[in-house]
Amino acid sequence: MAAHTVYKEPAPKVDRENPLESMMSRFNIAAEILGLDEETYNVLKAADKQVIVHIPVTMDNGKVRVFEGYRVIHSTVLGPSKGGIRYDKNVHLDEVKALAAWMTWKCAVVDLPYGGAKGGIICEPTTMSAGEIERLTRGYTLAMKDVFGPDRDIPAPDMGTGPREMAWLMDEFSKTVGATSPAVVTGKPLVMGGSLGRTEATGRGVMVSTLAALKKLGLDPMQVSAAVQGFGNVGSWAAKLLSEQGVKIKAISDVSGAYWNADGINIDEAISYKNAHNGRLDGYTGAVLMENADDLLTTDVDVLVPAAVEDVITEHNAHDIKAKLIVEGANGPTSASADPIINEKGIMVVPDILANSGGVTVSYFEWVQNRQGFKWTEEMVTERADRIMSDAFEKVYQTSQKYKIPMRIAAYVVSIDKVAQTYKFRGGF
Template identity: 45%
Template sequence: MSGSLFADASKRLEKALKYVAISEDAGERLKYPKNSLSVSIPVRMDDGSLRIFQGYRVRYDDTRGPGKGGVRYHPKVSLDEVQSLAFWMTFKCALLNLPFGGAKGGITLNPKALTKAELERLSRGYIEAIADFIGPDIDILAPDVYTNEMIMGWMMDQYSIIQRKISPGVVTGKPVTMGGSVGRNTATGTGAFYLLQAMLPKFEQYPSNTTLAVQGFGNAGMVVAELLYQAGYKVLAISDSQGGIYNEQGLNIPEIIQHKREHRSLAGMYCDETVCNLGDNLQISNEDLLALPVDVLIPAALENQITAANAKQVQARYIFEVANGPTTSEADAILAARGIPVFPDILVNAGGVTVSYFEWVQNRSGLYWSVAEVNERLQTRLVAEAESVWRIAQEFGVSLRTAAYIQALNRLGEALDAKGTRDYYASKA
């Protein structure tokens, strides 16, 4: 296993393997990705120049069903990162008992530096390059960091052009008018909210006595912050890539969302700008936010935000990971020693892939559900799996992260072992 992020992610697997009775064959197969694809994507820019972008798609495991995972556009996208994300998706899908394997994709770029027309050409070029690698029964795409339903619509349309047939099931998170599911765009944040509401009472934390900080104010962070605010929780701080704001009396999340949508960042939300009516909010950095004395910290940005370097400064009592991989394995050990429970990413942010599954099912059946039906199904499935993870953690005396991997490993192991193991082939019966 090469690559620091993937090596760190794999440590979670090694720890959980001690508590499961899966075969040696299954454990070995889960240490390596099944397929990895690197592609070059030529794009004619608006000024007539030609640029080549690097893209990736990794299908980590498809024992339980076709690969499933998002596509992210970000300057730091690398094969190591995409492989790690596909690894996490494998266990996330198994944990939620979805009939999918794990996959992920990405393109290395700053999407904010491209025009909409250039982004469309790039997105369609990516599908041209990986078309033989994906499909409704092979590997299904979805939005991720800096991709959205419009980009998913371009990708689905391009795949359909290549296949010469309408293929809505190859992509989830697409526009509703193109076969998308209602509730998918907000599913990650909505699912995280359902899980917080179900788990916090175990610690006697209720809306009236719980303060929170949300790092990352993209789609998922924005949705969970707004739902928490509406439920009566006090959100003291939020941040995006440009910085954050803090108010010990609590932030007015709906007003902040309106400003964010109008100005595309939180940077202007101070009294020396034009929005003094938003209150006396203090400017803070992302690093400051992670160290705030709140009850609940919600990292909803990128990987490796809580590390060995800053884990001792975390003052939150509980952490709910909405981002993928925001806590390193070294930080996990520090937080555990300090008695800070970490609800893991593969559970907390699983709302997105769960509703992606619902969308895929709707595409295949041609029957579409209301947003109330989608959210009810999401809440039922996510809370049930969270309760299972909680019971496993109590039973084995392990962290919630290890408990989540134990649950996922048991399901993956059963599927892998069904294809035959060393013990099966060595037996004389």
């Protein structure tokens, strides 16, 4: 059976579990459960297209620097591909490939008519001027003009990029095709076709899926405590919305450290503090600074929300986790090697491809609004996104019950099954 195929890829440059291998090991388990035939397995495991470009940019000192950029289209079986663009010095093709495949599964699990893609440029945006970043973004867009398109491939922000870069991308693409094309990219500024509700969408989806999971576990949100790792867009919104539902947030963290308060942290206060201090919690006095920030992950709470970076829950600390529920706000916060330990302990995991899919769902709404030429109200966005998240959670949960498998594998089963069935209908060569 094809699912046993050994999958070999070059090791990534970074010193952590290869994200592509992590993704493939879960993909393989789900493929085996589904009894995926060899043809479909081989089609779905490989990226459709990998584009590597070299972008010459005139730097402020007058010299030309050449940057390497990628766009990986993993699949367009369900529709045009969708996925963010990352600007970071550690971007490497393997990671982009893994992230592109994750986008395929993420879009499929929430039933969006999208395939998966991801892009990236090896650069250090924090050391570049706005002008240099603009020229880089426009150069990348021009280089990708035949890849991007509202019906082909729709980028969005990721690490190191935001509404500003998406505005430049939209403008450059529009000039290239000779027509205003807002639907070519999502995550745009609100004034130029961005969607209401996008900022909080991922954190909101984390909250909705946490409540759905607590219900299955028979736990009352008013009686449970939580720890949230990462206090950026996803972490701070998840913490705020969960605390509004009565969950006691006992610990939060960011790059400055982890902060603990047994009586519950006042999240609105912590967000105001962060906003007034350059986006960081350094010196926050509403909670005690924990000696070791990593202890947040193993602290005594009911719910753990990793919402910062990849590979923080590993075979080394999974044994010590006390939470009954993990809701993955971040992409890939749990190494594949930790999965068996977590399953053994009976911890329920709402996996990343389900828990943080609220973001891409509202990106999809942005694309729909751009194509409709009609702006939805915030209530419309929220109500529709919440329904999509609840339905997706229920489908994954029912699949986990049916096959007696963990939620993570169930999410892959739901996604792969949808893409595989569609592939069969569309047909190969």
